[in-house]
Amino acid sequence: xxxxxxxxxxxxxxxxxxxxxxxVKHFKYVExxxxxxxxxxxxxxxxxxxxxxxxxxxxxxxxxGQETIRYVAFENQLISSIHSFINxxxxxxxxxxxxxxxxxxxxxTDFKLELSKSSLFKDFYIKMLEITYLNNxxxxxxxxxxxAKQRYDYLLKNDKRLVQRLSNKNLSHFLGITQESxxxxxxxx
Amino acid sequence: xxxxxxxxxxxxxxxxxxxxxxxVKHFKYVExxxxxxxxxxxxxxxxxxxxxxxxxxxxxxxxxGQETIRYVAFENQLISSIHSFINxxxxxxxxxxxxxxxxxxxxxTDFKLELSKSSLFKDFYIKMLEITYLNNxxxxxxxxxxxAKQRYDYLLKNDKRLVQRLSNKNLSHFLGITQESxxxxxxxx
DNA sequence: CAAAAACATTGACAAATGATAAATAAAATC
DNA sequence: GATTTTATTTATCATTTGTCAATGTTTTTG
Numbered sequence: 001x002x003x004x005x006x007x008x009x010x011x012x013x014x015x016x017x018x019x020x021x022x023x024v025k026h027f028k029y030v031e032x033x034x035x036x037x038x039x040x041x042x043x044x045x046x047x048x049x050x051x052x053x054x055x056x057x058x059x060x061x062x063x064x065g066q067e068t069i070r071y072v073a074f075e076n077q078l079i080s081s082i083h084s085f086i087n088x089x090x091x092x093x094x095x096x097x098x099x100x101x102x103x104x105x106x107x108x109t110d111f112k113l114e115l116s117k118s119s120l121f122k123d124f125y126i127k128m129l130e131i132t133y134l135n136n137x138x139x140x141x142x143x144x145x146x147x148a149k150q151r152y153d154y155l156l157k158n159d160k161r162l163v164q165r166l167s168n169k170n171l172s173h174f175l176g177i178t179q180e181s182x183x184x185x186x187x188x189x
Numbered sequence: 190x191x192x193x194x195x196x197x198x199x200x201x202x203x204x205x206x207x208x209x210x211x212x213v214k215h216f217k218y219v220e221x222x223x224x225x226x227x228x229x230x231x232x233x234x235x236x237x238x239x240x241x242x243x244x245x246x247x248x249x250x251x252x253x254g255q256e257t258i259r260y261v262a263f264e265n266q267l268i269s270s271i272h273s274f275i276n277x278x279x280x281x282x283x284x285x286x287x288x289x290x291x292x293x294x295x296x297x298t299d300f301k302l303e304l305s306k307s308s309l310f311k312d313f314y315i316k317m318l319e320i321t322y323l324n325n326x327x328x329x330x331x332x333x334x335x336x337a338k339q340r341y342d343y344l345l346k347n348d349k350r351l352v353q354r355l356s357n358k359n360l361s362h363f364l365g366i367t368q369e370s371x372x373x374x375x376x377x378x
Numbered sequence: 379c380a381a382a383a384a385c386a387t388t389g390a391c392a393a394a395t396g397a398t399a400a401a402t403a404a405a406a407t408c
Numbered sequence: 409g410a411t412t413t414t415a416t417t418t419a420t421c422a423t424t425t426g427t428c429a430a431t432g433t434t435t436t437t438g
Binding site (some may be wrong): 005060062066069082083084092119122125126129130132133134136137140141143144145146162176181 | 235250251255258259271272275281300308311313314315318319321323325328329330332334343362367
């Protein structure tokens, strides 16, 4: 069950298989069905998830019930309500299951323990934050530079999975526009 | 000259003054005048800057000469073209001086050396990435949830310095709108 | 499989934002 | 301090995007 996470580690670090299994053993296998809410707005996020198979989203829902999507994780990606997880404070976003998923989850307690014990784990955390940074960077850049149609085209070119595997509704909430606008953008092509 | 960086460390970590000076000694004092370009689009970013006094921006300029601003650093904040600095690859953004500034700069060479030697420095880097994460997070959130006027009001409420110390032009480029739109938003108040 | 619910598309209209241009105002430069 | 450049505001008009409503299409569920 943990092969893909082990693979994730071997890809990103120079370390022995013993070191990897030392870290990976703290992750527990979980299955989650579509629509399941893993972390609720207002609660403290106690887990960091690695996606073996499936798809999760980090999303907000505002006072009018309007949804927006900050981040989407597919296979071999990590997801958490990072702010809440890091500081063990109340989360302002949800983590929701988009496709039936197989996951590996590590609790904050284990995470923190490993972080203080293992130098490799510290490197893992740094790598995770760096990957997250790159992701956030292009997100901000596309919002600053591009209008809705251009953002859609950007995804088509650079992250096709989002267009292919998300519903129009989810994709529009990821792009920060309405379903209707996305429908029109796709029709115009 | 290094007092404020030392203070930055003492605020964020539990460490001795010896440990701090060990890290801080790698930062070199630099002065920079308004309009100066510290890192150019297309070049590799070799420095990470800490702002003692003044203001820097991380900005893009597109093919039509249109500017957008990803991030603004005031006193006691760090700034770099992080993507480029981390991987020593070509930067897709500029770092430009907004107000005459007093800075502390660390080179990538020293940064990497410290990172491999010092556990405190690793913690410093983790903290830096976490702070950066929080900043990127609210940026993405405001782009997703809010229109231009609401984003302006958000800054007024949560980060007034940006409204007070940036020119309208810079502020509009930070908000991802035109100067004219910002003028109208301010007039409507 | 049928009914219900959720999702997707389309049209009409309103509101927000961008583009362009012109007129002041402010700042930088000599 | 006068001149030049840059920034700001205001107006007009075009375009994009949002809102609301109607309809058709899928998906879910019993």
